[in-house]
Amino acid sequence: MGKTDRDNFNRKSFIKKLGGAAAGVAGFPFVLGAGKRNSSRFEQRNPPLKNVGPNDYINLGLIGAGGKGQDNISAALRYNGFRMVAACDLYESRLKRCKEKFGDDIFTTTDHLELLNRNEVDAVIIASTDHWHHRHAVDALRHGKPVYLEKPMTKTIAEGHDLIEAEQSAGIPLQVGSQRTSHIVYEKAGELYKAGEIGKLNYVEGYWDRYSAKGAWQYTIPPNVSTDEVDWETFREDLPAIPFDPKHFFRWRNYDEYGTGIPGDLFVHLFSGLHMITGALGPEKITASGGLRYWHDGRDAEDLVLGIYDYPETDQHPAFNLFLRVNFIDGSGGGSRIRLVGSEGEMEVSWTKLIVRKGKMPELANPKVGDLDEETRKEVMAEYERKLSEKRAELIDPPEYEYNVPDGYSDGYDHMVNFYKSIRDGHEVLQNGTFGLRAAGPALLTTESLRTNTIVNWDPTEMKVN
Template sequence: MNKDSQASRRKFLQQIGATSLVAASSPFASLGAQQKAEERILTYEKRISVGEKIRLGVIGFGVQGHFDLASALKVPGVELAGICDLYTGRIENAKELYGKDLYTTRNYKELLDRSDIDAVIIATHDVWHARITIDALAKGKHVYIEKPMVYKIDEGPKVIAAQKKYGKVLQVGSQRVSSIGLAKAKEMLAAGEIGKLNMVNAVYDRQSSIGAWQYTIPKDADASTCDWNRFIEATAKMEFDAKKFFWWRAFKEVGTGVAGDLFIHLLSGTHFMTNSNGPETIFSTGQFSHWNDGRNLPDVMSGVMQYGNTAEHPAFQLTLQVNFVSGTGGQEVIRLIGSEGVMDVKGNTISVKHSIMPEAPGFGGYDSVFTLPKSMQEEMTRDYNAKWTDAQRKRPTKEDVIFRAPAGYDEHVDHFTHFFDAIRNGTSVVEDATFGFRAAAPALACNESYFQKKIIQWDPVNMKLK
């Protein structure tokens, strides 16, 4: 590329090796030591060592179970050993995908009893998460549990205690916390790139029936093909309802709605970037705007949380938003707002725009000085000009910057890589039971706030309701 072309692009491709990155514990090259530029590309060169073989079981082979398994099998040395699901059609689908000899069952306890399974993915409906996790740990299995880690807040300490008791690896499935994009945002925030944090606006909107969980219900759905009795074993008895079975997120009896599905992504990402233990106060409101499909959890929901001043971060306010009929067409962004700029985190693209106040206080313009007597205006103008220099009155400038992950980067595979590395090497996972609970509890408290119409008080250090 010639010099003219280089100048016209105004782009500087900053190559940052992340070979040693594990849960962003090792920082990227320091921002302060690098030349500022309009755009930089994060390169990722993580080498995956193939250690001992890990045999994997899957409990819950729905949408997320399919995605999780496909990502897990991209990590070398991982093999599928069995699948459990309550719907016969998904058992058939599993054999079509992975071979007719694949071990399958509709009873998760039978899968846990197998000695040839080292680890399990738990991707069931929410009400079963804690129970199956504890059973799996007790059987000596490592656990990858989908978010939210628990269905009820009081289940959190039990899961944490079980993980400590049995000493197995547990990682919660909010895969974004393993991304190199969030790792870069975390570093820039800590480096003061946007000044002192004071607010976070987090949005996860959708605009489709599938986005609102109106998944296709199979023609043969009934109480026998869906093993309804086992499905409701952990809940109050109910008559068979195909919607509750296949659209379970929309029903509070078995799911946790937008709070447990999408608020929790925004919370886990925010907590990772800010090193936060969580909020102190939680309030949420919601409404039924479009999807009048029998659901009892809203399709539009907002939350407001207050985070206290701690050694890890200054006090800030977090707003959460999910809109299933958003005219934007859908969007996912966490915007961190500081005293010197904003950082937008959209997937693995991080953009920073700066706005820095001058050292001198404001004077003149949209100000009350023009309402004073003319002689006083002139005297005060002279005083102001004598006290503050031209440089002190100007807004400092700082070049905006964009970071992008390379094409083809997959944070989901990274998340599973951390999980399997922890099993093989004893390293730490990015989202253990404590981290997972500190994200789940405020999300679930949003449902409590919505139904009870009150502010929820939370102790983020001791992880309990006040």
């Protein structure tokens, strides 16, 4: 966005004064300008690298080569600073697909340690099931491989602290894969929030609703799949032995032994985005409700979860309340938003745009005189008109401003660019282990609150349950 656009939206640049003639509209909460919503579009950024030398490429290994892992590799390769050299997965078909997509010469294995021991692997993307995140990431860091780790960073809070210790001991990048922390819209929202564009924050609400079988984790199960193609024993390593169950392997998010439910999958994105915008470390009180309302398919996880969170006052923000919702049977069609409400407006953040709506509460309240006798009414109104004549109304123009992403924008691509820069150029990791646990911790505790019907008290600084 150019300088002119920024200036047009600067709060100080569009305050105009009205004379006493404004008294007729003084009863409104604020005076709006006559124009329609103004808007602008962000420019594309982070173009693919050109003239990359042989030593400038970062060779990637992929651990967990399902749909998300393959998508992450595709996003990374767009930057032209990465090369795909190895893949690890417990299902043979996925490894074959990696060779089809990324080159027949890539190394494939079902053993993540075999991949990590290969010298040509410089860094890894980990997109395995939640119950394997901790082991895969810790092993990678101990092998000196920078890690891009899908969210949630770990299945438990204790594992999160252990992973942070491994990250700090290794001294190499660990970036958690909640892409909103690299999203151009969230960056702008953080800039405007810190500039005070919506006044004093008091309330935030976010949702990520879905209306599809795939969105509710009813992932495809290939016909006739068996343990001839799936390493079932490794998948359930350290868990009690049970017969092979394709639903457990392919629809693992539904089951507590492998996944972290709606909060671990989707609330963690909402926490990450909010924390990036506001600089918050997390809530201090967590309350949740929900249940299984539609997808009665034998799953452990709920398909509707609601969370209420109290954020304490810090140097970065005032005390405020947060409400989160995910509904896997949203008949309105689903979608995702975060809405931040302040004393002078609100910001609505989505994947494709940021809308800022301005407001200004008048200093003088419109008199309520209907219950008074005529003489008293006249006295009250005369006093009100006298005070009003000394004030000048504020014209807020435009009442709304909209920022739109460029065509074809991908926050996943930007997140991979940031991962590259943290490795090659030493840039700060946007979502390191500590940031990741401060998003994952409250998400994991949401499920605990829901299932135990209790309020959970959380220390967002120390990242521990009180």
